[in-house]
Amino acid sequence: MTTDTLSPMRSTMPRWRIGLMALVIASLFAMPLLRDQVDWITNSRLFSFTQMFMLVALASNWNLTGGFTGYVDFGHAVFFGIGAYGTGVLMHNGWEFPPALIAGAIFAAVYALIVGYPTLRLKGPYFSIAMLGTFVAVREIVRVWKGVTGGGVGLTLPPYLNRVAFYYYTLAFALFVVAIMWWIRRSEFGASLIAIREDEIGAEMRGINTTVQKMTAFIVAGFLSGVVGGMWAYQNTFIDPDIVFIESRTIELVMMTMLGGLGTVLGPVLGAATIYWMRDVVWASFLDYHLIVEGLLLILIVLFIPRGIVGMFGDRSGTSLGELWGKWLGKSPPEET
Numbered sequence: 001m002t003t004d005t006l007s008p009m010r011s012t013m014p015r016w017r018i019g020l021m022a023l024v025i026a027s028l029f030a031m032p033l034l035r036d037q038v039d040w041i042t043n044s045r046l047f048s049f050t051q052m053f054m055l056v057a058l059a060s061n062w063n064l065t066g067g068f069t070g071y072v073d074f075g076h077a078v079f080f081g082i083g084a085y086g087t088g089v090l091m092h093n094g095w096e097f098p099p100a101l102i103a104g105a106i107f108a109a110v111y112a113l114i115v116g117y118p119t120l121r122l123k124g125p126y127f128s129i130a131m132l133g134t135f136v137a138v139r140e141i142v143r144v145w146k147g148v149t150g151g152g153v154g155l156t157l158p159p160y161l162n163r164v165a166f167y168y169y170t171l172a173f174a175l176f177v178v179a180i181m182w183w184i185r186r187s188e189f190g191a192s193l194i195a196i197r198e199d200e201i202g203a204e205m206r207g208i209n210t211t212v213q214k215m216t217a218f219i220v221a222g223f224l225s226g227v228v229g230g231m232w233a234y235q236n237t238f239i240d241p242d243i244v245f246i247e248s249r250t251i252e253l254v255m256m257t258m259l260g261g262l263g264t265v266l267g268p269v270l271g272a273a274t275i276y277w278m279r280d281v282v283w284a285s286f287l288d289y290h291l292i293v294e295g296l297l298l299i300l301i302v303l304f305i306p307r308g309i310v311g312m313f314g315d316r317s318g319t320s321l322g323e324l325w326g327k328w329l330g331k332s333p334p335e336e337t
Helices: 015-034 043-068 077-092 097-119 124-144 163-185 188-198 200-205 210-236 247-260 267-285 287-304 308-312 321-329
Strands: none
Touching (some): 015 163, 043 163, 043 210, 043 247, 077 210, 077 247, 097 124, 188 210, 200 210, 247 267, 247 287, 267 287
16 A cells, blocks of 8 residues: 555546536536427436436445445445335325435434444455345345335335426436545545555554544445435335345446446446446347346456446546455455454
8 A cells, every 4th residue: 555545636637528527417407408399308218317317326325335445335225225215114104205315314324334333344255245135134124014114015105206306306416426426535534445445454554543434434325325215215106125125236336336437436427327328228129138138248347347437548546346356355354243
C-alpha cells in the first residue's frame, strides 16, 4: 500500500467529459416534457428509464462496499428488500409514502449495523457467502411472518401511477447517489476505504479504524438501497417475497458494476445503463435462455474486460473481482466471529 492510496483523489475531470455529462443530464430532465412532440417518449418508455435509474442507484450503492472497500456482497439485495417491505408494511397500515420510505430505509440501515459487525470480520468469499445466507434467511422470515408481512400472499399498496413524477423522483435520487459516491471517492473517508481494499492490515497499521470505516460504508449503502426498495415497492403497488427477494438482483448489480468499472464512480452508471437495455434485447431474443446468456456475459466480462468500460479508457482507480479475491484467498482464514 502506497502513500497515494491514503490520499484523497484530487484529479480534475476533463472538460469534455463534464460537458457530455451535463448534456446527458439535461436531456434526461427534458425527456418527459417532450412527450407530445416525440412519439418514442411514452409512459412505458418513462417507466423503463425509471427502472434504469433505480438500478444505477443500487449498483452505485453496491460499489461502495464491493468496489471501494473490496467486500464483495452477494446478499446486497437484502437492503432493497427490507426497504421495500418496511415501506410497504407501514403504508399498508396507514402511513403516508414519505415517512414510510424514510422509515423503511432506516430499517435497512439498522439491519446493516446489526449484520455488518460480525460479517465484515470475514474475508473474501467467506463474506460473500455469509451475506447470501443472511439474504435467504430474511426472505424466509418475511415469508413466515404472515401477520405483519402478509407472507407468501404479499401486500397491496395504494396505487400511484404518475409515471412522470416517479421518473423525476428516481432520476433525482440516482443523481444524488452518484454525487455522494463522487464526494466519498475524493474524501479522506474514500481514501480509507480504498486503503482497506488494497491492504486492510496495512491500513490498520497506518492508524485507520477499519471497523468503523467498513461499518460506515455498509450502513450508508444499506440506507440508500433501502430508499430504492421503498420507491420500487410504491411504484410496483404490490410486494411478496418472491418478487422482492430475488437472488439474481444482486448478481445483476455485480455484473453492472464490473462491466462499468469496479471501484470507480461512473462505472456503475455505465454498467447499469448498458446491461438494463441489453437485458431487454436478451429477454426479447432468448426468453427461455436469458439466465444462461446473462451468465455467459458475466464470464466474458471477467475474462476480457476485468476493469470494465471505464478502465478501458485509462482510468486505473478501480480494481477487478479477480484481484480482490486473489488478495483474500492468499491470506489466512477468516477470524472467528
